[in-house]
Amino acid sequence: MKIPLLTMVVLATIGGTATTATAATPTPLAASACVGTIQITSLTFTDSTPVQGGQIAHLTLVAQNCTSQSQSAKVMWTGRFTIPPSPNIAPACAAIDPLVPPLNFAPSAQATATMSYLIFSGCTATDLAITATISSGTGSTVFAQQTAHLTIRPGPGPCRVSYVRQSEWAGGFVAMITITNTATTPINGWSLSFAFPGDQTIGNRWNAVITQTGQAVTANNTRDNATINAGAGTSFGFQGAWQASDASPTAFTLNGAVCATG
Numbered sequence: 001m002k003i004p005l006l007t008m009v010v011l012a013t014i015g016g017t018a019t020t021a022t023a024a025t026p027t028p029l030a031a032s033a034c035v036g037t038i039q040i041t042s043l044t045f046t047d048s049t050p051v052q053g054g055q056i057a058h059l060t061l062v063a064q065n066c067t068s069q070s071q072s073a074k075v076m077w078t079g080r081f082t083i084p085p086s087p088n089i090a091p092a093c094a095a096i097d098p099l100v101p102p103l104n105f106a107p108s109a110q111a112t113a114t115m116s117y118l119i120f121s122g123c124t125a126t127d128l129a130i131t132a133t134i135s136s137g138t139g140s141t142v143f144a145q146q147t148a149h150l151t152i153r154p155g156p157g158p159c160r161v162s163y164v165r166q167s168e169w170a171g172g173f174v175a176m177i178t179i180t181n182t183a184t185t186p187i188n189g190w191s192l193s194f195a196f197p198g199d200q201t202i203g204n205r206w207n208a209v210i211t212q213t214g215q216a217v218t219a220n221n222t223r224d225n226a227t228i229n230a231g232a233g234t235s236f237g238f239q240g241a242w243q244a245s246d247a248s249p250t251a252f253t254l255n256g257a258v259c260a261t262g
Contacts, residue, residue, distance in 0.1 A: 034108075037075055038143035041110060043107045043132050043222030050151040051128075053119050057150050061113045061132045065105035072102045073143060076133045077115050081125035081152070090125035102137065119152060125257065126152050157257025158183030162190070163248050172239065173200070173246050177219070179254060182235035187228040187255070192219045198245025210237035217249075 041062040051057050065071050077100065080082040081093035089095055096117065103111045117128065131147040160180040167174045181187050192208075196215045225234045252259045 002147055003024055004005040019196055026037070034064045035067050036143060036221045037065055037141075038071060038105070038134050039064045040132065040134065040144040040146045043146045043148045044132075045130075045148055045150045047150065050153040051119055052153040055119050055124055057117045057119060057128060059115045059117070059130055059132075059148065061115075062110055063103060063105075063113075063134055065108060068107045070107055071105040072137055073105070073134050074102050074137060074139065075100050075113050076135070078131040078133070079117055080129045080131075081119075081123055082127050082129060083125055083129050090123060093120060093123040093125050103134070118154050123152070130160060140238065156257055157254060159187075159252075159254040159259040160259060161194075161252040161261055163194075163252075163261070165246070165248060166237070168246055171243065172241050174200045174237065175248075176235055176237040178233050178235040179228060179259075181228040181230055182260070184230050186230060189226050190221050190228065190254055192252060192254050193217070194249040200240045200242045202238045202240045205238035206236060207234070208238075210236075210238060 027185060031259055041064050042057070043061050043208060045056045046060055059077075061075065063073075077096070077098050079088050079096035080087070081095075082088065083090045095134065098115070100113060100115075103113060107169050113132075115130070116129070119128070128150045130150075133145045134142060134143045136143070144216075158181065160182050162178040162180075164176045164178075166176055167172055176190070179190065179192060194217055196217065199215075202210055202212050207222060207225060209222060210217065210219045222236075223237075228234050250261060252261065
């Protein structure tokens with residue numbers, strides 16, 4: 001069966017990520033607005049809001065044939081999950097470099113390619129940087145290259161945290177925090193991090209080893225509560241002081257994973 005020259009669709013799985021590449025029937029554009037052989041008109045994520053672990057990000061590339069002759073070029077997609085400003089790949093993330101079928105251009109026309117990237121649920125990256133490189137069939141000549149960025153919002157990890165202010169008075173308070181293991185395996189050793197929205201300072205504390213630097217607080221397990229079995233929880237508390245605000249913290253991370261709250 002012969003594949004039409006101007007329309008090709010392929011679905012592949014690369015490194016656990018579903019990818020789709022499409023070379024659509026070109027739409028003629030004015031060649032006078034184009035420079036070189038092939039030019040990238042746009043490279044954009046179609047997702048309007050930040051994505052999070054477990055979701056799929058979609059990307060669209062539009063390229064223009066700047067010549068009056070038919071052209072065939074290949075597209076290399078380079079995906080990097082990073083935590084800016086570091087260029088290194090973030091923990092529990094993958095480097096994805098799929099090569100898709102050629103884009104075929106009619107004279108002075110454009111073609112479109114699309115790609116989808118799965119954000120792995122355990123990935124700790126906050127930025128997805130995708131670079132599209134269009135080159136000749138042999139790869140010896142690069143016609144165009146462009147990078148697009150998408151913000152990744154951390155998804156809930158295998159934990160839930162409840163912060164309860166048990167009592168409060170002018171200049172003081174008592175709070176209790178409960179950590180629930182929502183995963184299917186035990187947590188062996190834990191470190192909970194959060195930040196006070198107000199000017200609270202922690203004094204007496206129990207069932208946790210707590211350190212505070214400014215508004216940032218880290219609570220570590222004691223010898224007696226280091227293990228939290230699946231579906232179980234553990235609690236610790238403290239007495240603190242405040243002057244301007246005793247607002248409750250709303251975001252918590254357990255061993256680096258973002259926890260649900262409530």
